[in-house]
Amino acid sequence: DQQVKQNSPSLSVQEGRISILNCDYTNSMFDYFLWYKKYPAEGPTFLISISSIKDKNEDGRFTVFLNKSAKHLSLHIVPSQPGDSAVYFCAASAFIGSGNDMRFGAGTRLTVKP
Amino acid sequence: NAGVTQTPKFQVLKTGQSMTLQCAQDMNHEYMSWYRQDPGMGLRLIHYSVGAGITDQGEVPNGYNVSRSTTEDFPLRLLSAAPSQTSVYFCASSSSGFLGYTFGSGTRLTVV
Numbered sequence: 001d002q003q004v005k006q007n008s009p010s011l012s013v014q015e016g017r018i019s020i021l022n023c024d025y026t027n028s029m030f031d032y033f034l035w036y037k038k039y040p041a042e043g044p045t046f047l048i049s050i051s052s053i054k055d056k057n058e059d060g061r062f063t064v065f066l067n068k069s070a071k072h073l074s075l076h077i078v079p080s081q082p083g084d085s086a087v088y089f090c091a092a093s094a095f096i097g098s099g100n101d102m103r104f105g106a107g108t109r110l111t112v113k114p
Numbered sequence: 115n116a117g118v119t120q121t122p123k124f125q126v127l128k129t130g131q132s133m134t135l136q137c138a139q140d141m142n143h144e145y146m147s148w149y150r151q152d153p154g155m156g157l158r159l160i161h162y163s164v165g166a167g168i169t170d171q172g173e174v175p176n177g178y179n180v181s182r183s184t185t186e187d188f189p190l191r192l193l194s195a196a197p198s199q200t201s202v203y204f205c206a207s208s209s210s211g212f213l214g215y216t217f218g219s220g221t222r223l224t225v226v
Contacts, residue, residue, distance in 0.1 A: 004156070034214055043118070043204050044157070046214025089156060101172065102147070102215070104156040 003027045004092050006105035014113055019077040021108050023090030026071065030092035030103075035064060035075045038087045038107070047088075048075070080112045116140050120205050120218035127195040127225045135190040135221050137205030145208040146188040147172070147215065148180065150201040157204065163188055195225045 005024045013019045021035075031052040036044035050057040050064045050073070057064050063076045077084055090105040121136045139146065147162040159172030163182040177199060179191040188207075192199060202222050206215035 002156075006156075009154075036214075036217075041219070043206070043217030043219050046216070049214060091157075101162075102159060103173070104149070104158070106154050106156040 002106070003030075004090055004103045004105040006088075006090055006108050008108050009106070010109045010111070012111045012113060013080050015082055016079045019075075019080045019084065019110055019112065021075040021077075021088050021090075021110065023073045023075075023105055024071055025073075025092045025103075027092070027094065027103075028071070029094040031095070032093040033064070033066060033073050034091040034093065034102075035062075036089040036091060036104075037084075038089060044089055077110075080110075082112050082114050085110055085112050118205055118207055118216050118218035120203075120221050122221060123219070125221060125223050127192070127223065129195060129197060129225060131195050133192050133195065135192070135203055135205075135223070137188045137190065137218060138186050139188075139205075139207040139216070140186065141207060141209070141216065142185060143207035143209050143216070144185065145210065145215070146182065147206045148178070148188070148190045149204045149206065150174065150199075151204060151220075152201050160190065160203075192223075197225045199223065200225045 034049040035047045037047045038044040048062045066073045087107045087109045089107045093102040118139045144165045148160040149157040158174045161180040163169045202220050206217045208215040
């Protein structure tokens with residue numbers, strides 16, 4: 001039962017354009033959402049996060065939008081750069097019992113073409 | 115500034131063998147977790163810890179044990195390796211369960 005879904009396994013965009021990566025979740029207990037970026041042979045790197053009490057968080061070229069009613073979040077990268085080419089994982093977290101339970105989506109491979 | 119260190123980077127095991135994947139962090143983080151990454155499945159939580167002496171099961175804990183005797187170390191033990199445990203394993207730590215985790219570079223495990 002995958003509680004966090006990234007339905008697009010891959011996305012290709014031109015350098016300078018906007019990249020939009022999407023993520024859906026099913027568990028209404030999730031209250032914190034994160035995006036990670038992963039290069040081959042490396043561990044994921046934290047990129048940006050958003051609390052469920054917000055609908056937008058911006059950090060430089062990266063903006064995450066949260067639509068709680070639709071259980072949907074998206075990551076916008078503007079402008080996209082070739083160095084952004086990586087696999088992006090969406091993650092959702094809920095505080096349970098003695099800790100937090102973070103679930104990841106399957107990832108979307110972004111390719112930014114020069 | 116080492117961050118999260120995982121050893122070994124690669125390992126091949128025979129079915130039924132046991133082994134321990136090591137994870138150490140030098141950031142004094144209370145929260146530590148183990149994930150496995152499989153194609154098309156993302157990262158799945160195996161076990162996690164919110165501090166020394168406290169561990170709990172994640173999404174896919176069967177076949178794995180953990181302990182947390184110190185803040186720095188969080189080893190993952192495979193009791194009797196099975197081919198289904200062939201995967202890439204990531205250890206991660208965080209100062210807060212809600213802030214971004216710092217991941218190690220991973221251990222690629224193959225069980226034959």
